[in-house]
Amino acid sequence: MEDLIQIGITLFVLLVGYFVGSTLERNHFKSIRNRERASRRMMVLTIEDIPSDWQSQDAGLVTGNAVVSLDYFKRFLAGIRAIFGGRIKSYEPLLDRARREAVLRMKQAALDKGYTAVINMRMETSRLASATKKGKSTAGVEILAFGTGVKLAK
Amino acid sequence: MEVHHRLPDDSVNVSDTHPLKEAATLVLGMLVLSTVVFIGIAFFVELAVPLIPIEMEAKFFGAGWGSVTSEMEEEEIRQAEEVQALLERLAAHWPENPYQYEVGIIPGPPNAMALPGGRILVTSELLALAESENELAFVLGHELGHFHDRDHLRMLGRGVLFSLVLATTGLGDSNTTSLLSLGGTLSDRSFSRDQECDADRFGLELVTREYGYAAGSDAFFHRIQKMEQEGLVIQFAATHPLSDSRIDFLRETSDEMHWEWDGPLLPPIAKPSTPSESDPE
Ligand SMILES: [Zn+2]
Numbered sequence: 001m002e003d004l005i006q007i008g009i010t011l012f013v014l015l016v017g018y019f020v021g022s023t024l025e026r027n028h029f030k031s032i033r034n035r036e037r038a039s040r041r042m043m044v045l046t047i048e049d050i051p052s053d054w055q056s057q058d059a060g061l062v063t064g065n066a067v068v069s070l071d072y073f074k075r076f077l078a079g080i081r082a083i084f085g086g087r088i089k090s091y092e093p094l095l096d097r098a099r100r101e102a103v104l105r106m107k108q109a110a111l112d113k114g115y116t117a118v119i120n121m122r123m124e125t126s127r128l129a130s131a132t133k134k135g136k137s138t139a140g141v142e143i144l145a146f147g148t149g150v151k152l153a154k
Numbered sequence: 155m156e157v158h159h160r161l162p163d164d165s166v167n168v169s170d171t172h173p174l175k176e177a178a179t180l181v182l183g184m185l186v187l188s189t190v191v192f193i194g195i196a197f198f199v200e201l202a203v204p205l206i207p208i209e210m211e212a213k214f215f216g217a218g219w220g221s222v223t224s225e226m227e228e229e230e231i232r233q234a235e236e237v238q239a240l241l242e243r244l245a246a247h248w249p250e251n252p253y254q255y256e257v258g259i260i261p262g263p264p265n266a267m268a269l270p271g272g273r274i275l276v277t278s279e280l281l282a283l284a285e286s287e288n289e290l291a292f293v294l295g296h297e298l299g300h301f302h303d304r305d306h307l308r309m310l311g312r313g314v315l316f317s318l319v320l321a322t323t324g325l326g327d328s329n330t331t332s333l334l335s336l337g338g339t340l341s342d343r344s345f346s347r348d349q350e351c352d353a354d355r356f357g358l359e360l361v362t363r364e365y366g367y368a369a370g371s372d373a374f375f376h377r378i379q380k381m382e383q384e385g386l387v388i389q390f391a392a393t394h395p396l397s398d399s400r401i402d403f404l405r406e407t408s409d410e411m412h413w414e415w416d417g418p419l420l421p422p423i424a425k426p427s428t429p430s431e432s433d434p435e
Binding site: 037081083 | 161333
C-alpha cells in the first residue's frame with residue numbers, strides 16, 4: 001500500500017513535469033522560430049576575418065546567453081539513460097533551445113548596438129553546480145554565444 | 155562573397171522520438187533490469203542460506219529481542235507462555251527441529267511473524283480474536299514452516315543484498331531508486347507467495363499430526379477475509395497471497411494427502427483477561 005502511494009506520487013509529479021515541460025517547450029520553440037525568421041537579415045558567421053571585399057565601419061564584442069534547467073520528467077529519463085547508455089534524447093531539445101536562444105539574444109545585442117553582422121561567433125557551455133547538494137548535481141547549464149559585431153558598409 | 159539569409163537548422167539536433175515512448179522504453183528496461191538483478195540475488199541466497207549454521211543465526215539476531223520481551227506486560231508474559239507451550243507441542247512433530255523457540259507478544263492487527271534465530275511474534279489481536287486453539291495452532295505451524303525452510307533468512311538476505319547492490323553500483327541514485335525497488339518488490343512478492351504456500355502446507359501437516367484432523371486451520375484466513383471486506387485490514391493482502399486461494403489450497407492439500415479435516419474445535423488459549431477494545435463484539 002505504501003509502495004503504491006509512493007509510486008502514485010512519483011508518477012503524478014512525472015506527469016505534471018511532462019505536461020508543463022512540454023507545453024513550455026512547444027511555446028519556446030514557436031517563439032524561437034518566429035524570432036529567427038524576423039532576424040534572418042542579421043548575418044552570423046564563424047569566419048575570423050571579414051572578407052577583403054567587405055568594409056566595416058565599426059566593430060565590437062556582442063554576447064548573448066541562456067541558462068536552462070531540467071524538468072523532473074527529463075531528469076528522470078536521463079537518470080535511467082545513465083544506466084543503459086546512449087543518446088539522452090530528453091536533453092536534446094533543451095540544449096537546442098538554449099543554443100538558439102543564446103544566438104538570438106546575441107543578435108539582439110548586435111542589433112541594439114547598430115551592427116549589421118556578427119563574425120567569429122563562438123559558443124561556450126558551462127555547468128552550473130547546484131548549491132543544495134554540495135555542488136554534486138547540476139542546477140542548470142549556461143550557453144554563451146559571443147562574437148564580433150561589425151557594421152558593414154554597403 | 156555572397157551571403158544568403160538562411161534560417162538555422164530546425165531539426166537535426168533533436169531526435170524525433172516521442173518523449174513518452176522514450177519514457178516507456180526506459181521504464182520497461184529498468185523493470186526488466188531490476189527483476190534480473192533480483193532473481194540473480196535470490197538464486198545466490200538460495201545457495202547461501204543452507205550454509206549458515208543455526209547457532210550463528212541465533213547469536214547474530216538475538217540482540218534486538220530484549221526490547222520486545224521487556225515491553226511485554228505481566229498478562230502478555232502469561233499469554234506468551236501459553237502460546238509457547240502450544241508451539242512446543244507442534245514442534246515436537248518435526249523431529250529434526252534445530253531451533254529453540256521464543257514467543258513474544260506485540261500489539262497490532264491479527265498477524266504472526268517468524269524472526270531469525272527461532273523467535274516468533276504474535277499480535278495481541280490475533281490472540282484476542284482467535285475462537286479456537288486449532289486456529290492459533292495453524293498460524294504457529296505456518297510460522298514453524300517458515301523456520302523449516304529458513305524463509306526469514308532468505309527474505310532478509312534478498313532485501314539486504316538488493317539494497318546493497320543498488321547502493322554499491324550507484325544504480326540507486328535518487329530518481330531511479332523507486333523504479334528499481336518497485337521491480338524488486340514485484341519479484342519478491344512472487345518469491346514470498348511460494349514461501350507462504352510451503353509454510354501453509356507444513357503448518358497443516360503439524361496441526362493434523364497433533365490433533366488428528368485439520369479443522370479450524372482456515373479460520374484465520376476466514377477472519378482476515380471478513381476484515382478485508384469490512385475495510386479493517388488493508389496491509390495484509392499486500393504481504394500475503396489472497397485469503398481465498400489459501401483456504402482452497404489448505405482444503406486441497408488436506409484432501410490430496412488423505413488427511414482428516416473434520417473434528418471438534420478446542421477452546422481458545424492465551425486469551426486476554428479483559429476483552430480487547432478492538433474486539434468486534
Ligand atoms: Zn507466512
